Amino acid sequence: MSRNPPLSRLLPFPVVDEAWRLALVPALVAAVTLPFLPPVGILALATSLGVLWFHRDPERTPPEPEAAVVAPADGTVSVVREEGERLRVGVYMSATDVHVNRAPIAGEVREVRHRPGANRPAFDKESERNEQVAIDVGEYELLVIAGWFARRIHPAVEAGDRIERGDRVGHVSFGSRADVVLPTDVDREHLLVAEGDSVRAGETIIAERE
Template sequence: MSRNPPLARVLPFEVVDDAWRLALVPALAAAVVGPFLPPVGLGLAALALGVLWFHRDPERTPPDPERAVVSPADGTVSVVREEGTRLRVGVYMSAADVHVNRAPVAGNVREVRHRPGANRPAFDKESERNEQVAIDFGEYELLVIAGWFARRIHPAVESGDRVERGDRVGHVSFGSRADVVLPADVAREDLLVREGDSVRAGETIIAERE
């Protein structure tokens, strides 16, 4: 993801590249309709600004301890459970949260897989059957799950890429969930979050490795 999208200097915040394309239609419509129907034009302009704000991409600074596992997303922890010998932590991203996803642990991308699926709300228990993108790092896996409205998941990495802890790995549009299946050496007692906790991508420590 570029850190310098076109016209970025006119905004007080950074946005992902796709935001400009998505905001273009309501912005152009506002320019055409505004002179004739000012209230409608203002509404369309507000919609364009809302799209840009939704796709904001703030800088984040990962914590110092190398053993720290950081949150993959902004939002609320909605899932903490065991899957076989591994632990899964899921973060629900509401419409008000930043939707840029970050690597919980440094590693090499082994595979990026897309799986089509349903479109249940991201907070629903059945949402794990939704469309999703899995980023496989070998020792752990990051799953970005689309919500009922969000059908656009944009991974920013591919097989063979090296990422550091807290690096951007992609983003998703308009509400969703990001789950991490933690490395095998992370045990239940190593977790530092529980369901209902608020977290920030790349900064909140969700677990500590030995």
């Protein structure tokens, strides 16, 4: 995922490129209104800074062992269930979580699919009918699901890309969920997380593999 180093140096934290475009309108409103309508200008400035903070993109270092499966997102584990012969682990990203998604396992992207849908709250069990982007890596699949407010999912990979464990694979704006449908060789005895656990993308080990 590309970032803009010159602009990022203006902040105490790095952000994704999309953040600058989204923050531009409230920043312009702040510049125009601050001299004449200070309360409106301050609110617009706070909104602009809030958008940048929401889209922060910290560095992450995947832990050993290399075979371990890491979390695809920051947030709270909201789904752990069997789907046929495979396990699905979903992570709900709240408004305060980092919304950059990372590869839980290395592999080659076979396909990136977009599916339109509803916009239920990401923590709702019906949210799996929401708009989503599926990143198919063959032995596993990563599903980024939009929330009620989110309307923009930004995959950063395409078919044929080689991704390493912990690599950035995209981000989503304003509330969402990221689910990984694990390989068939991962079952419940390999899981290290349960519903309600807090995880960090690219760093928390959610399952072991031999």
